[in-house]
Amino acid sequence: MTDKQLDAGDLDALVLRELSRLPVFGPSRGFADRVVARVRRPQPVPVVLLRRAGAWVLRPSRAVSLAAAYAVCVAVGLRLAVPWLTAHAPAFSFVTSWVSTQAKAALDVAALTVASWAVELGAADAIHSAANAGPRLWAALAALTIGYAACVYGLRVLLRAPRRKDALASAL
Amino acid sequence: MPTAKDLQSLGDREVVALAKAGKETAYRELLRRYERPVFSLIYRMVRDRALAEDLAQETFIKVLNALESYRPEYKFSSWVFKIANNAAIDQLRRREVDTLSLDGAPDARTPDEVEATALQATDRHESPLAELESRELGSQIEHAVGKLRPEYRTAILLRHVEGRSYEEIAEVMDLPLGTVKTYIHRARLELREYLAHLRT
Numbered sequence: 308m309t310d311k312q313l314d315a316g317d318l319d320a321l322v323l324r325e326l327s328r329l330p331v332f333g334p335s336r337g338f339a340d341r342v343v344a345r346v347r348r349p350q351p352v353p354v355v356l357l358r359r360a361g362a363w364v365l366r367p368s369r370a371v372s373l374a375a376a377y378a379v380c381v382a383v384g385l386r387l388a389v390p391w392l393t394a395h396a397p398a399f400s401f402v403t404s405w406v407s408t409q410a411k412a413a414l415d416v417a418a419l420t421v422a423s424w425a426v427e428l429g430a431a432d433a434i435h436s437a438a439n440a441g442p443r444l445w446a447a448l449a450a451l452t453i454g455y456a457a458c459v460y461g462l463r464v465l466l467r468a469p470r471r472k473d474a475l476a477s478a479l
Numbered sequence: 480m481p482t483a484k485d486l487q488s489l490g491d492r493e494v495v496a497l498a499k500a501g502k503e504t505a506y507r508e509l510l511r512r513y514e515r516p517v518f519s520l521i522y523r524m525v526r527d528r529a530l531a532e533d534l535a536q537e538t539f540i541k542v543l544n545a546l547e548s549y550r551p552e553y554k555f556s557s558w559v560f561k562i563a564n565n566a567a568i569d570q571l572r573r574r575e576v577d578t579l580s581l582d583g584a585p586d587a588r589t590p591d592e593v594e595a596t597a598l599q600a601t602d603r604h605e606s607p608l609a610e611l612e613s614r615e616l617g618s619q620i621e622h623a624v625g626k627l628r629p630e631y632r633t634a635i636l637l638r639h640v641e642g643r644s645y646e647e648i649a650e651v652m653d654l655p656l657g658t659v660k661t662y663i664h665r666a667r668l669e670l671r672e673y674l675a676h677l678r679t
Contacts, residue, residue, distance in 0.1 A: 318677060322670050325620045326639035332519045334532050339510040342536055346543040349501040 483508065491555035499546050506543055513556070514539070516641055517563045523636055524567035526625055534570060538563045557650040560643070564633050564651055571629050616677075623673035631666035638663050 350358075364373060392399060425431055486494055486508040494512075497505035517538060522531035542559055549558055624632055633652060637643040643651070649659045 318671055318674065319667060321616070321677070322620060322667065322674060323639055325616055326624075326635065327642070329617060329621065329640050330519075331515045332522050333515045334518045334535055338514055338518075338532070338536065339507055342510060342539045342543070343503060343506050345536075345540050346506060348503075349499065349547075 481505075492551050495546060495549060495551070495555055498543065509543070509555075510539060513559050517559060520560065520633075520636055520641065521563055521567045523621075523624065523640075524564075524629065524632060525570050530570065534566045535563065538566050541566075553650065554647060556643075557647050560637065560641075560647075560651040561653070568629055568633075619674060619677075620670070623670050626673055627666055627669055631662050631669065634659055634662040635666040635670070 364370060481489075481497065481502075481504065483504050486497070486504060489497075489508075491509075491512070494505050494508050498509060514535065518531060518535045521534045521538070522528060525531050525534065538559070541562055549555065624635065627635065630652070634648055637648045637651060638645070645656055645659055645663075648663075649656045652659060654662075
């Protein structure tokens, strides 16, 4: 092909043809994995906002300013709150004692309701009989524990398998 | 969730939408579509395989991390090539790179590797001698392309190797359409000059 005489048009056509036939090169194996590993995945909006707020706050100059502002707020708050609490101590203690009495009464009512419901359902008898059947209870607990441990071990083995496969694939 | 096979039938915009939602299969599909053309363009620009791989990696990380800022009215391929071309041009401005033979991939160490990565001429139905000549010609053209100015090189590679339209090349290079046509015309004239010895 190159031995014969070529005019400018032939040469141009030849160049264009050969350009279109140039090979497409590819990056090395694992290129896509390396890229994907370094890509930041989109995160839910609250997470992004929290991360941005954290990054904004954690800048040294801002962190110092915010800490100083916080300290000033606490000092001013205490300066106002302590005299007020001192001045209103009797009223404050009356309200506190009334709230605690009401809460205790509500708790007593709730405990009585639960106890009477348990007696009505026969749960108290069941617990009593279970306490008498000690060996069977221990056997059931042991079986439950062994079953749980077996499940944990099985899951661990199942989750490990693909990792080994990946390691083999990347080694090849 | 669409599988990798399902994604192959989707257009770039749909795949980008899925990637924006954080689907890893969509990231991988975009990489599968563009890793070779982008790598080839960068490799032919900087002519250093390791460097080209680093730049291609940076290009894709930049593209995939900035998908939120991608505007669907532009072609995704133009956007990717634009980022790749900018990375290559920046690199060329930073350092002068040596030209090297592309008879086989530069990292090919054994004759088999050289053979496997060399210019492919097997589908041309030519005689072994014609194949050999053609392969030699391809190598000379690679060298001639390497001598072009970076702007001409980008334009001619995108047009005649990647088969992109003039409009897309103008978008990639951020140049007016007329300038792109001029670049490609001049690049072809220069290639003809570099390969003038073939006429004798």
